[in-house]
Amino acid sequence: MRVVNAAETAPTGYAEAVTATGLKVRAGRRMAVDGLDLALGTGVHGLLGPNGAGKTTLIRALATVLRPAEGSLDLLGLPATGNPREVRRKLGYLPQDFGFYPRFTVREFVTYLAWLKEMSKVDIPAAVQRAIEKVGLADRADDRMKTLSGGMLRRAGIAQAIVNSPELVLLDEPTVGLDPAQRVEFRGLLRELGEHSCVVVSTHLVEDVAAACTDVVLIASGRLVWQGTPAALAAAGGADDVGDSPTERGYSALLAAHTDRRGADW
Incomplete structure (x- = not known):
């Protein structure tokens, strides 16, 4: 704990x-x-x-x-x-158009943004999982970003915005x-x-x-x-x-x- x-x-x-x-x-x-x-x-x-x-x-x-x-x-x-x-x-921020590495999985994408926000390394895995679940992407967490539909990409963007409980x-x-x-x-x-x-x-x-x-x-x-x-x-x-x-x-x-x-x- x-x-x-x-x-x-x-x-x-x-x-x-x-x-x-x-x-x-x-x-x-x-x-x-x-x-x-x-x-x-x-x-x-x-x-x-x-x-x-x-x-x-x-x-x-x-x-x-x-x-x-x-x-x-x-x-x-x-x-x-x-x-x-x-x-x-x-803070959490989702712009109209956000960039990402296409070969990242959803989990890797949200984890990377959590790291950029200087979150504690210990807290990141659980926070990423919670954020992904909140936007309804738990079943696509390990899919690459480039395979997602436009709506799913938007939800991944929302996940990175809330991962640090802003x-x-x-x-x-x-x-x-x-x-x-x-x-x-x-x-x-x-x-x-x-x-x-x-x-x-x-x-x-x-x-x-x-x-x-x-x-x-x-x-x-x-x-x-x-x-x-x-x-x-x-x-x-x-x-x-x-x-x-x-x-x-x-x-x-x-x-x-x-x-x-x-x-x-x-």
Whole structure:
């Protein structure tokens, strides 16, 4: 039995897992995140917005891949502009497109990412097995990555993101390639992760947000448009708004109101 050290049992020293004030982040020459104020704590936060809203750039900044151009960003109580290694040990990140060695098995792939996250060598085998089982790939654990379908590859990517039991989980379009049954299972996994971690899910699927998230963050043009519960999002729309469900109509209504306000400002 492994002895738990004091650092592992010490209480967290931060109020929110993510705190951004006046955050600006560049994507190439464009300021994709442009003056964002945001605070995220424990729970599942659905990140919504139209194409070009800055969702992926924001996720990359939260993952310490991109550095802020202006403003402040604290992750798990640490400044994002400092040494990223300490934060990276405590976060899980699944980008839209992730790389892997095709000849690795699923187990080898997740094990390699656990090693990159500087997990204890003693803890890695059991953690890898748990992560693989959670995403439903236990029967494919020793198959090579190159033999997996697109949906299975996505699940392997989710497994590596959660292998270190992260305090901050960042998932960019995680349900791409998953069939309806797998999406339902994934929503259950999100709810489980959100009980103890801050989970940020960027997606275009509004219904996934309604089913799995405790909080919705709507951004457009790199700025926060609206933040609230899925129920409040659904209540924001009316029968005349675009969408096939109350949640979609609320999303459309809030975006339209934001566009109208910007037009008035111009």
